[in-house]
Amino acid sequence: MLSDLVSGALADAAERRSIRPLAEVEAAALARPAALDAVAALEPAERVKIIAEVKRASPSRGALAEITDPAALAVSYETGGASAISVLTEQRRFRGSLDDLEAVRAAVGIPVLRKDFIAEPYQVFEARAAGADLVLLIVAALEQPLLAELHELIHSLGMTALVETHSAEEVERALDLGPSVLGVNARDLSTFELDRDLFGRLADRIPAGVVRVAESAVLRPADVAHYRDAGADVVLVGEALVTGGDPIQTLESFLNAQSDPAQAESAEASTTAGERA
Numbered sequence: 518m519l520s521d522l523v524s525g526a527l528a529d530a531a532e533r534r535s536i537r538p539l540a541e542v543e544a545a546a547l548a549r550p551a552a553l554d555a556v557a558a559l560e561p562a563e564r565v566k567i568i569a570e571v572k573r574a575s576p577s578r579g580a581l582a583e584i585t586d587p588a589a590l591a592v593s594y595e596t597g598g599a600s601a602i603s604v605l606t607e608q609r610r611f612r613g614s615l616d617d618l619e620a621v622r623a624a625v626g627i628p629v630l631r632k633d634f635i636a637e638p639y640q641v642f643e644a645r646a647a648g649a650d651l652v653l654l655i656v657a658a659l660e661q662p663l664l665a666e667l668h669e670l671i672h673s674l675g676m677t678a679l680v681e682t683h684s685a686e687e688v689e690r691a692l693d694l695g696p697s698v699l700g701v702n703a704r705d706l707s708t709f710e711l712d713r714d715l716f717g718r719l720a721d722r723i724p725a726g727v728v729r730v731a732e733s734a735v736l737r738p739a740d741v742a743h744y745r746d747a748g749a750d751v752v753l754v755g756e757a758l759v760t761g762g763d764p765i766q767t768l769e770s771f772l773n774a775q776s777d778p779a780q781a782e783s784a785e786a787s788t789t790a791g792e793r794a
């Protein structure tokens with residue numbers, strides 16, 4: 518359940534706060550060099566853009582990959598053409614950490630997303646202190662006024678929020694924030710079911726000027742083309758990049774998928790990205 522994931526993330530944050538109090542993390546956040554402009558990095562272009570994720574494990578799939586050097590993986594993502602890196606920092610089910618984020622930040626020159634179950638200001642300050650440029654806010658996990666407060670805090674620290682939705686009602690709640698970047702996650706975060714067509718059903722509700730991100734369920738180049746055809750500016754890819762052999766080649770096949778349908782077909786035949794059971 519999503520609520521369990523949020524509770525776990527908050528319990529872990531409370532433990533970290535007992536060691537490193539808010540004032541200290543806030544000072545570290547303010548001392549960081551300015552965040553990179555994630556909106557500029559993700560703005561619509563001729564080709565779809567990719568946020569590539571450092572993902573060791575997940576609640577729906579269990580262990581995915583032994584990632585001993587997240588910074589090296591992120592560098593290969595950048596080399597392969599990713600526009601931003603997503604780092605899962607949740608520890609219990611995803612085996613991530615803020616250390617991963619800090620290492621990735623130091624290694625790449627593109628924006629870095631803290632992907633976690635953010636539900637209190639302390640976690641936002643931690644994100645900035647570790648060097649994040651983008652922070653995930655999951656609408657389904659946050660009531661008002663907390664959602665708006667966290668959104669405002671992210672922007673006041675110079676970062677960008679990726680506001681994630683999974684229904685028309687959540688898109689409306691997200692738009693009330695005036696977001697720059699709005700995601701539709703194909704994965705229901707409580708049942709883990711995937712619906713690759715959800716993005717297409719919701720995309721028209723996202724106005725021009727807001728970067729549209731299709732999240733999850735990309736296994737092959739044709740899935741990228743599917744999201745692009747439905748209006749995605751950006752796709753966020755995790756599992757296929759950590760389980761699919763050479764991440765640079767996989768990324769290149771994904772980036773080429775939308776510009777040339779014939780190439781997409783041939784890339785699909787050769788890509789090593791594995792099919793989910």
Ligand SMILES: O=C(O)c1ccccc1NCC(=O)[C@H](O)[C@H](O)COP(=O)(O)O
Pocket residue numbers: 522570572575576577578702704706707709732733734735753754755756757
């Ligand atoms: O991935 C999961 O199983 C999961 C379960 C519950 C909450 C969040 C979860 N994942 C976070 C994500 O949304 C994905 O890591 C991300 O969008 C990439 O998805 P994919 O390409 O399908 O690995």
